[in-house]
Amino acid sequence: MKDSKDRKEAPDFELKDVNGKTVKLSDFRGKAVMVDFWATWCGPCQIEIPWFMDFERKYKDQGFVVIGVAMDDEGWPVVKPFIEQMKMNYRVVIGNDRTADMYGGIEALPTTVLIDRDGRIASTHVGLAGKQDFQDAIETLLQAPAAETRTAKLHFPSFRAN
């Protein structure tokens, strides 16, 4: 994972989920977010999806969110049955070339981007990774409070002192 000072802001996107509801990345500011670029035809992606379902379950209440960005050209007709079959418990949206370009092109899948509570990219991993590696990274991100929270904590004592 990148040092906090080296992280850049994650490009914002606004895409529809399976129910037609808009999912906007910046709406999750303050939470740690895993953005997983995947596709139904991608074998390695299918290995990771159950892990991400576990993470969503385990860390949801601590301020963690998974967003699956499906890159299937055929869109919902293939993605929706897949979501149902896998019983995916996290948000899935359909990505497009623009979304891919914003994240450097997404030449291979899976590509997994971890975003800190301040909306900055902490890591980008291309290809199948280890579940434990993801879990460690998520826990590290969750332990770090968002900048706003940090600022509030720093300012409060000085206010009292005056």
Place this chain on the structure above:
Amino acid sequence: MKRGVTANVKVTATLSDGFHLNSHTPAEDFLIPLTLKWVAGPVEQGEVAYPKPQMVKVPFQEKPLSVLTGKFELVTPFKIPANASVGLVTVTGKLRYQACNDKSCFPPKTLDVKVPVEVQ
């Protein structure tokens, strides 16, 4: 090619080490098969003979996958009808494939295939 004659046309592909393509008959329904589809024209095409796949175990799949690696050929018999016009004809087709390595997969691609045929 002379009119009335059949000849085999070979489309050859070479994959870099560490990469594989799904064969024409992948082991799982969700995988995108290798296909070669010719556009109908003055040259008649027979059935495409796809290369024999290998059953390969990859880290991300429980069952072995039916894949192609290295160099392989797709062979299609082209037949010039006896009544075809003499001259140059370009036969076109679409080769669709989807490749992976042992950790990642790459978006499916469709390549244009063009075969110039001099009908005599």
